[in-house]
Amino acid sequence: MALSGLEIYKLLAKTNCKKCGFPTCLAFAMQLAAKKTSLDKCPSVSEEAKNALESASRPPIKLVTIGEGEEKLEAGNETVLFRHEEKFYHPTGIGFLLEDTQSADELKKAIEEIKKLDFERVGQRIGVNLVALSCKSNDAAKFVEALKTILGGCALPLALMSDDPLIIEKALEISKDKKPLIYKATGVNFKEMANLAKKYKVPLVASAPTLEELAGLVKNLNTEGIEDIILDTGDKALAEKLWDLTQIRRLALKKAFRPFGYPVITFTKSGDPAREVAEASSYVAKYAGIVVLRTRLAWAVLPILTLRQNLYTDPQKPLQVESKIYEVGQVTDKSPVLVTTNFSLTYYTVEGEVEASKVPSFIVVCDAEGMSVLTAWAADKFTADSIASALDKFSIKDKVSHKDLIIPGYVSVLSGKLEEKSGRKVVVGPREASGIPVFLRNLGK
Amino acid sequence: MDVLKETWAGKINEVTIGATEKDGGTRTSQITVGGETTLPFLFKEGAMPHAPVIAMEVLDIEPVDWPETLKKPFGDALRDPVKWAVKCVEEFKARLICVKLAGTHPDFGNKSAEDSAKLIKDILKAVKTPLIILGSGDETKDNIVLAKASEVSKGERCLLGDATEKNYKTLTASCLADGHNIIAESPIDINIAKQANILISEMGFPMERIVINTTIGALGYGMEYAYSIMERARIAALLGDKTLSGPFVCFVGQEAWRAKEAKATSTEHPEWGDETSRGIIWETDTAVSVLMAGADILIMRHPKAVEGVQVYIDDLMKNKGD
Numbered sequence: 001m002a003l004s005g006l007e008i009y010k011l012l013a014k015t016n017c018k019k020c021g022f023p024t025c026l027a028f029a030m031q032l033a034a035k036k037t038s039l040d041k042c043p044s045v046s047e048e049a050k051n052a053l054e055s056a057s058r059p060p061i062k063l064v065t066i067g068e069g070e071e072k073l074e075a076g077n078e079t080v081l082f083r084h085e086e087k088f089y090h091p092t093g094i095g096f097l098l099e100d101t102q103s104a105d106e107l108k109k110a111i112e113e114i115k116k117l118d119f120e121r122v123g124q125r126i127g128v129n130l131v132a133l134s135c136k137s138n139d140a141a142k143f144v145e146a147l148k149t150i151l152g153g154c155a156l157p158l159a160l161m162s163d164d165p166l167i168i169e170k171a172l173e174i175s176k177d178k179k180p181l182i183y184k185a186t187g188v189n190f191k192e193m194a195n196l197a198k199k200y201k202v203p204l205v206a207s208a209p210t211l212e213e214l215a216g217l218v219k220n221l222n223t224e225g226i227e228d229i230i231l232d233t234g235d236k237a238l239a240e241k242l243w244d245l246t247q248i249r250r251l252a253l254k255k256a257f258r259p260f261g262y263p264v265i266t267f268t269k270s271g272d273p274a275r276e277v278a279e280a281s282s283y284v285a286k287y288a289g290i291v292v293l294r295t296r297l298a299w300a301v302l303p304i305l306t307l308r309q310n311l312y313t314d315p316q317k318p319l320q321v322e323s324k325i326y327e328v329g330q331v332t333d334k335s336p337v338l339v340t341t342n343f344s345l346t347y348y349t350v351e352g353e354v355e356a357s358k359v360p361s362f363i364v365v366c367d368a369e370g371m372s373v374l375t376a377w378a379a380d381k382f383t384a385d386s387i388a389s390a391l392d393k394f395s396i397k398d399k400v401s402h403k404d405l406i407i408p409g410y411v412s413v414l415s416g417k418l419e420e421k422s423g424r425k426v427v428v429g430p431r432e433a434s435g436i437p438v439f440l441r442n443l444g445k
Numbered sequence: 446m447d448v449l450k451e452t453w454a455g456k457i458n459e460v461t462i463g464a465t466e467k468d469g470g471t472r473t474s475q476i477t478v479g480g481e482t483t484l485p486f487l488f489k490e491g492a493m494p495h496a497p498v499i500a501m502e503v504l505d506i507e508p509v510d511w512p513e514t515l516k517k518p519f520g521d522a523l524r525d526p527v528k529w530a531v532k533c534v535e536e537f538k539a540r541l542i543c544v545k546l547a548g549t550h551p552d553f554g555n556k557s558a559e560d561s562a563k564l565i566k567d568i569l570k571a572v573k574t575p576l577i578i579l580g581s582g583d584e585t586k587d588n589i590v591l592a593k594a595s596e597v598s599k600g601e602r603c604l605l606g607d608a609t610e611k612n613y614k615t616l617t618a619s620c621l622a623d624g625h626n627i628i629a630e631s632p633i634d635i636n637i638a639k640q641a642n643i644l645i646s647e648m649g650f651p652m653e654r655i656v657i658n659t660t661i662g663a664l665g666y667g668m669e670y671a672y673s674i675m676e677r678a679r680i681a682a683l684l685g686d687k688t689l690s691g692p693f694v695c696f697v698g699q700e701a702w703r704a705k706e707a708k709a710t711s712t713e714h715p716e717w718g719d720e721t722s723r724g725i726i727w728e729t730d731t732a733v734s735v736l737m738a739g740a741d742i743l744i745m746r747h748p749k750a751v752e753g754v755q756v757y758i759d760d761l762m763k764n765k766g767d
Contacts, residue, residue, distance in 0.1 A: 082680070084673040116716065121665060215446045239486050239764035246487060250449045257446070277726055278733045278757040285672075285737040298718030302706065303664055303730040310669040310734075345667040352666070352703055356510055434582075438552045 005033035011049035067157025075263035075289030095130030100146035135162035165192035194224035203228035218259035263289025319344040329360030341368035357437035388421035453683035463575025464602040473573040479692035500541035506548030543577035550581035595619035663700040675738035698746030701728035
């Protein structure tokens with residue numbers, strides 16, 4: 001937990017030497033607390049003060065990285081329990097469970113399926129992040145063989161799953177460069193697993209069935225010098241998992257409880273894809289850093305990725321769509337032209353209703369800095385000028401032969417000026433998007 | 446290490462829908478929602494005495510914009526609201542029915558208040574579960590239609606909606622006179638949600654009979670806005686804000702089945718996978734999202750989605766304890 005200015009002041013030399021550029025040590029301490037300067041500006045800082053401040057400035061939930069390069073998966077560094085308090089930072093990694101008892105062909109096919117789970121929604125790429133290989137065979141040779149098949153076909157980060165350090169080491173020997181996650185250290189094997197994590201510089205899952213035991217295990221791993229940890233509380237009922245996840249997040253953030261200052265990994269239990277979606281979605285909503293699925297069906301994975309995209313959107317910075325002219329349906333030069341803002345929710349609502357109307361139409365999306373119609377109008381971001389210049393910029397005159405322009409009912413007040421600026425005839429549309437189908441169907445009548 | 450339990454001062458109001466003979470109605474069952482003293486499903490911290498409940502939606506006109514996937518399980522019943530309601534109860538085991546009088550809208554059938562009143566009476570006769578009764582959303586028409594619907598269902602303690610900040614007086618007066626509960630609707634806005642509740646209660650309507658509809662978006666279509674509004678409202682209620690202490694109703698089916706991902710065929714979007722499962726899962730997962738934010742009543746459509754969400758709720762409620 002961050003220290004207050006006064007707490008920092010107590011740790012300083014209190015010489016008021018001004019060498020840091022501030023008039024007093026207290027002023028310097030205040031600036032440190034506000035993270036506006038750094039401790040190295042102080043020439044007489046003690047080791048003790050340094051350690052205390054460093055540990056206090058560590059984020060309450062550590063950022064842990066699995067894998068390397070572009071596809072690397074980062075989990076942690078979260079700062080809130082509820083997204084409206086700030087935002088969620090590192091979208092839950094979505095992984096897939098594979099087993100070394102599957103044949104090479106099955107594994108290859110699985111990898112091909114996983115690779116296809118890459119979608120685009122509201123202009124963002126949403127994809128999957130991890131392949132977890134479980135050693136079901138208990139046979140190092142078989143595990144390594146399966147791992148080779150996966151390494152041959154897949155660039156996603158990996159998790160290696162076995163409780164046997166000897167098996168894990170065999171797998172690490174051929175995959176260490178990919179910085180895989182080791183799953184898992186338990187109360188029994190933690191020393192050996194810690195040694196592997198250190199030797200190969202890879203992150204390690206700490207797994208225990210209760211929060212109490214988990215805290216103890218993490219402390220032991222810390223003592224062994226392990227800091228890149230991911231937490232796991234094992235297989236239990238969904239409500240129990242939600243409790244564990246909530247407690248871990250709460251204790252890390254509100255009590256600065258160090259042993260829980262790491263991301264959490266969860267696994268879906270059900271073999272039924274629809275149930276897995278519900279289970280995984282609950283974990284995405286409630287604080288999991290990584291969720292490992294069994295299903296690879298597109299219809300099951302898409303909603304989980306969509307939910308993740310929704311919840312990890314910055315509530316202060318709404319998603320925007322590209323401002324341009326969108327065509328809905330088989331448009332002609334007689335099709336109606338509607339205008340709206342580039343707030344993605346606004347646009348997709350309008351688009352959905354236009355589509356539902358079955359009247360092919362153009363939607364001109366103006367850049368209103370991602371605000372909804374009424375907000376943008378109030379903030380002067382959706383004005384006669386800005387609409388007219390968008391119409392010009394995107395050359396609506398090349399798309400339609402008529403002069404009509406439909407504007408949202410809420411900004412009917414813009415009509416006069418807009419007609420003047422754009423040279424078009426303004427038609428005031430409905431206030432709510434839900435009125436669009438009826439409005440469009442009645443247009444020509 | 447000690448776990449960190451929040452001690453919330455507030456409690457969500459308990460709202461009971463349906464009146465049995467004992468209470469002067471003709472229902473054979475009642476549904477009670479609300480009563481939470483903690484965030485969703487955190488049973489070790491507080492109470493969640495009533496499981497969230499699913500109401501199946503029945504329309505008074507044949508739906509025009511439903512995809513085949515969604516129409517199929519209902520077959521002919523989509524043309525006969527009474528048969529439709531019976532099917533939901535008997536075949537799909539619905540414990541709560543939501544009748545939406547969509548066909549009274551001037552632009553979509555313009556059915557009369559008398560026709561609607563008769564339909565409500567027929568449904569009350571045909572099924573014995575508690576009822577939710579909704580207007581078409583056309584304010585002027587709703588004020589006539591719902592007043593009549595309220596009158597003919599007097600004493601059955603239905604849940605009627607929606608009252609809005611701008612149009613609440615007529616419906617509130619009806620619900621007050623006829624002993625119903627009311628839905629207060631707000632457009633994803635916590636202050637308007639408060640305001641709507643305050644206005645309704647200022648007419649002498651008990652806050653304990655108001656159910657809150659914050660309005661939601663489907664998964665992928667603004668769900669996160671509703672999610673955060675619901676979380677904020679629920680936290681405020683648990684902290685003691687009485688004006689936000691009503692249970693939540695969420696129109697999951699209506700929103701989810703408007704999403705492209707629910708409606709598109711596999712030919713249009715082969716990369717999204719099987720269309721039947723996809724539509725159902727879109728409704729299911731929209732429900733899961735709002736349950737995580739505190740939903741109490743889910744208005745849903747596809748029987749398979751209803752079943753899936755019920756299994757999910759049962760699974761969570763197993764850990765409820767006593």
